[in-house]
Amino acid sequence: MKYKSQKVAYWFFALCMLLLVLQLTYGFIMGFARIGMDGLHEFIPFNTARAVHTNLLVVWLLAGFMGAAYYIIPEEAQRELVSVKLAYVQLISLAVVGVIAVVGYHFNHWEGRKFLEIPRELDYLVVVNVLLFLGLILATLFTGKRRTTTALVLTMGLLFAALLYLPGMIWFDSQVTDSFFRWWVVHLWVEGVWELIMGGxxxxxxxxxxxxxxEVIEKWLYVIVGLTFLSGILGTGHHYYYIGVNKIWLIVGGIFSALEPLAFLAMALFAMYMYRKGEKSHPNKIALFWTIGSSIVSFIGAGLLGFAHTLPQTNIYTHGTLVTAMHGHYAFWGAYAMIVLAIISYAIPNMTGRKRYNNSAGHLAFWLSNIGMLGMTVAFGVAGVAQVYLERKMKLDFMDVQNEISIHFVVLILCATMFTSGILMYIVEFLKYGKPTDEALEA
Ligand code: HEM
Ligand code: HEM
Ligand SMILES: [Fe+2]
Known part of the structure; x- marks a missing residue:
């Protein structure tokens, strides 16, 4: 069964594509600045580009999750969205907040709290926007004909993500307390409730x-939710190692964060096992590639590369270096970017009634972007290890070290070019599908 109101999702996905292109543009600005080509410095210094790059990432992923919810919830609940008009109001206000924030970064020096740089006044607009979104999703789910585990896990993830945003809005004079609560948003999102969204x-x-x-698939989902909470909540401690809080976190954070890869391993095994068990008859192979790919790459990027620097004995050396950027890129890509690209690849043919998924452009987009991102991860990793050795072991000056390792950013830019070619091909495919139609959704 399809529902006409699922069409709303298309526009959220279109917003995703737009913001993704912008995000990559700022990635290149930083990449070039790192090799001395910093012509835009007066207007877009490195710290501005960095804030815009990471905040755009969060906004396009959230837009993708919202689009996914608007697409999935009607089908799971077996009814139309309670209000299509309000869903469009929510879309437009999300886009407006995004534009104000991005433009604002170029004119103001907002707080340097990585990932949460938007000023607290704008936070209130975010809250209103998210309340509207949750209201629409919850009302649709609870007045529908069914409440499936899949829909409940997805909705729970979205609801908790909204609640966890609140501690990040409180003002603290102490650096330590501020940092302590910043992780409730940043860590408990990506290593907690966003995993539920991904799982859903x-x-x-x-x-x-x-x-x-x-029934079989949803049993696994319970296991994944269980493993996520068991490890992820106390795993927050891996950000509390040397920030000025109680030393107990060295042990708690070390042990529980070391267990976090299990949830990602479960997701990878889950996806591969279901694929082998299944009929393999669904024609949309591109969506299948992105889906299985996401489960595997998230295990490598989040699970393995996260584990690589999560014990206090290693984190004391790697903290805040390019080793973190290595892990950040591959984890975000595998877990969240790829799952958003998967649901888009699945939904677009259904919404437009066109079936372009057998052509090679879609496969090429998948492989170019994935191999490009793997290369970028290696470039960041090599630069990061060199940085740790020179700066933290040999005690060379920070800026001298940055000069030493700039060659790795040439490699980064080459791989990023390959990655971006893949993404652009994906977007061209998206555009070629055209807009959704009522006929396709009535079929
Ligand atoms: C999809 C899930 C994940 C994503 C998207 C992600 C992303 C990130 C990002 C962006 C940072 C930098 C944060 C900042 O400095 O503000 C970070 C830090 C960190 N992550 Fe993850 N991560 C994920 C899962 C994991 C897992 C499962 C582990 C452990 C097994 C882990 C271990 C760490 C550690 C130890 C740091 C701190 C690095 C430092 O001290 O500089 N991450 N992660
Ligand atoms: C054109 C492609 C891209 C380029 C050239 C690029 C480059 C960069 C650079 C140079 C940094 C700053 C690292 C530093 O502190 O020196 C950065 C940060 C970051 N980028 Fe990208 N990026 C690209 C695409 C992406 C994508 C697709 C994602 C997510 C899926 C992503 C996620 C991040 C994150 C999470 C950080 C912050 C990492 C941290 O806190 O250590 N980037 N990027
Ligand atoms: Fe974390």
Whole structure:
């Protein structure tokens, strides 16, 4: 069954594509600045580009999650969205907040709290926007004909993500307290409730693409939710090692964060097992590639590369270096960017009634972007290890070290070019599908 109101999702996905291109532009600005080509410095210094790059990432992923919810919830609840008009109001206000924030970064020096740089006044607009979104999703789910585990996990993830945003809005005079609560947003999002969102979308896609019974798939989902909470909540301690809080966090953070890869391993095994068990008859292979790919790459990027610097004995050396950037790129790409690209690849043919998924452009987009991102991860990793050795072991000056390692950013830019070619091909495909139609959604 399809529902006409699922069309709203298309416009959220279109916003995603736009913001993704902008995000990459700022990535290149930083990459070039790192090799001395910093012509835009007066207007877009490195710290501005960095804030815009990471904040755009968060906004396009959130837009993708919202689009996914508007697409998935009607189908799971078996009813139209309660209000399509309000969903468009929510879309437009999200875009407006995004534009104000991005423009603002270029004219103001807002707080340097990585990932949460937007001023607290704008936070209130974000809250109103998210309340509207949650209201629409919850009302649709709870007045619908069914409440599936998949829909509940997805909605729970979105609801908790909104609640966890609040501690990040409180003002603290102490650096330590401020940092302590910043992680409730940044860590408990990506290593907690966003995993539920990912798990929900993954379960939905596996049900549709493999044809395995919902009961089997949803049993796994419980295991994933359990492992996520068991490890991720106390795992927050891996950000509390040497920031001025109680030493107990060295042990608690070390142990529980070391368990976090298990949730990602479970997701990878889950996806591969369901694929093998399934009928393999669904024609949309591109969506299947992105779905299985996401589960595997998130295990490598978040699970393995996260583990690589999560014990206090290693983190004391690697903290805040390019080793972190290595892990940050591959984890965000595998877990969240790829799952958003997966649901878009699945939903667009259904919404437009066109079936372009057998052509090679879509496959090329997948491989170019994935190989490009793997290369970028290696470049960041090599630069990061060299940085740790020179700066933290040999005690060379910070800026001298940055000069020493700039060659790795040439490699980064080459790989990023390959990555971006893949993304641009993906977007061209997206555009070629055209707009959604009522006929396709009535079929
Ligand atoms: C999809 C899930 C994940 C994403 C998107 C992600 C992303 C990130 C990002 C962006 C940072 C930098 C944050 C900042 O400095 O503000 C970071 C830091 C960190 N992550 Fe992850 N991560 C994920 C999962 C994991 C897992 C499972 C582990 C452990 C096994 C882990 C271990 C760490 C550690 C130890 C740091 C601190 C690095 C430092 O001290 O500089 N991450 N992560
Ligand atoms: C054209 C492609 C890209 C380029 C050239 C690029 C480059 C960069 C650079 C140079 C930094 C700053 C590292 C530093 O502190 O020196 C950065 C930060 C970051 N980028 Fe990208 N990036 C690109 C795409 C992406 C994508 C697709 C994602 C997510 C899926 C992403 C996620 C991040 C994150 C999370 C950080 C912050 C890492 C940290 O806190 O250590 N980037 N990027
Ligand atoms: Fe963390």
């Amino acid at each position: 979308i993954l379960a939905y896609l596996l049900i549709k693409l493999t044809g395995v019974d919902r």
